Amino acid sequence: MPKFPMMKICILFLFFYIAFLSPAAGFGQTPPKDNLDIIYMEANQDLAEGRFVEALHKFKKLLDIDNDNAYALERLRYAREEQEALTKKTVISQTPDPKKAGLRIYKPEKCFNGYTLFAHRNLKIESVANAYLPVYLIDMNGSIVHEWIVEEDTISASLKPDGTLVYINGSSLVEVDPESNTIAAFEGMIDHAFQVLPGGKYLISRQESGNPNTGTPELPRIEIIKPPENISWSWDGEAHIQELERVAVTKITFKGWWANNNACEVLDDTPAAAGNSAFRKGNILFGLSALNIIGVLDYPSGNILWAWPCAEVIVEGHHSTTMLPNGNILIFDNGIHQRWSRVIELNPVTECMEWEYHAEPKESFFSKTMSSAQRLPNGNTLICEAEKNRIFEITPEGEIVWDFISDFNTKTGCDLIYRATRYSPEYIQPLRERLKKAKEQRWPKKR
């Protein structure tokens, strides 16, 4: 017969009392509003009744309180799967052998045939003066049809309708003519996104002072500028911290690239405005990747009118956020934690995903940083998988109809393409004409 000394019994009783019966354990009292059990109960209720967004936020809150809570994590994953199962169309394709560089697939009859603009990034190039780096324009066969030479690391480039190239290099936005001569430059840490606006203006996203290595916090800005130095409108992220914390459902830590301000776009007239006036023409779509915020700013007040409630729990790092003519938002979801990427099309009015593309196996399409997606006029999507130097085009059904891996990179030595853009032959015509004219002026025809 085992002996139970009185002292042991007392200790056990005391432990039981403290854990379950004492006022500190909340037994017999009305639970506080944010009691974990209540949140659990409400989250499960939301889940059972199909309110997956609400359930996701509640499970996220539980995980914020208790990071190691396996049950909350499992339920969060389940809620996310259920929410994602509402995606109306998911398309998949197999990734061709990543070892083969150059043109890998080309089905001309199914492509949006045109020219593709891109540059290789070199994150270390800032230490190299006059680096003579190229920006490429290639045809559908993967051959270079034009090259610009720029002095610094090009993050992203765009062709204006008149054939002028605009690029950002981290320290400035620069306009160059077809023979790479600088036309105008705007100095400032513009290192992620810009949009060409009428009247020689640009919408830019920048992050002043940010340094992830020293921890100096970035000061995210979205501005309308006109080179060389005019700033006609400015939105300062740090002046909207409370709003950002509310939409990100998190406490912001000011360190390094705390926001990663990587998308900005003036909205056009789309059907989305009829469903929610936040999406009216002239407002500004923005993306703060480190906070997983995809939202809309009121122009000119700068107030945050809308943010996708699911972004924080569904998207894991995002790039290239853009509104399509149908009013949906196209997003490159890097998937940094799940370690596979996808492109999603979100209906911002219903807040449901309309379309998703990922690869099979999923890990075969993955870039944890940078990257882009562009919806083409024929409905296809051009995708840039930054860290593999890969640019490919898919149909709405997910069929890969053009696939190219650049091996032009020895000039920069680097294995990254931040963004790729496809242009139609008609759009390129002014560039051709300017090049032809320049050639004729240099080498006049003999009479």
Next chain:
Amino acid sequence: MAKKAIAGLPAVNTLCSAFVSLLMLVPFSSRADAQSQGQLNEALAPYGVTFSLPEELNVRQNFSFVAKGKEYRTITAQNRNTRIELEIIKRVGADEVGQYTASQYAIIKTLYSPQIIPYTGEFTVTTECPPDKKPQELILEILGKKTAVLVANATERYTFGVWEEDLIKQRGVFYVVYDDRRQTIYKITLFKPVEEFNLQEALSIAASFSRLIS
């Protein structure tokens, strides 16, 4: 009637596609001989330079353009196990050569310096290249001048800046030479698969870059 209009759409699409295809066929003005492929030494003949190669290389890219008042030509040629990339820049004054050359070597070398990925959280990591995987610097006599040559590891996509064993698939020999007689810079990179790379053979091909005897 509606059916007829819909049935007519493919024809319209075909016409549009044909028009777009025609536009695609019009060559860019700066791309006069982009279609002429052939072999490497044929492509180099107009520049009065040549390589002595154990086996000729087929030209994959041969493209010229003008930038900042200089004429550029990019040539990429390869066969089964050898690839040579050239960037030829004409009209480069002797005063510009030093800065250009220094920047090109610096680009390659910096790729092997400690790498910081500038992203928040777990992606802000620093990796460092072990000394034995850094570029080897040698001196060769090319076009009658002592020329610095970098021998460095590259990926299967001919990208420098790798030091992880599983990513090293190619080895490259990189150098920049200036021909003061023609005011022309030649930036040259020779690649061989790492398992077939023989330093003496690679250096001998690199050093064989010479002027054609006229």
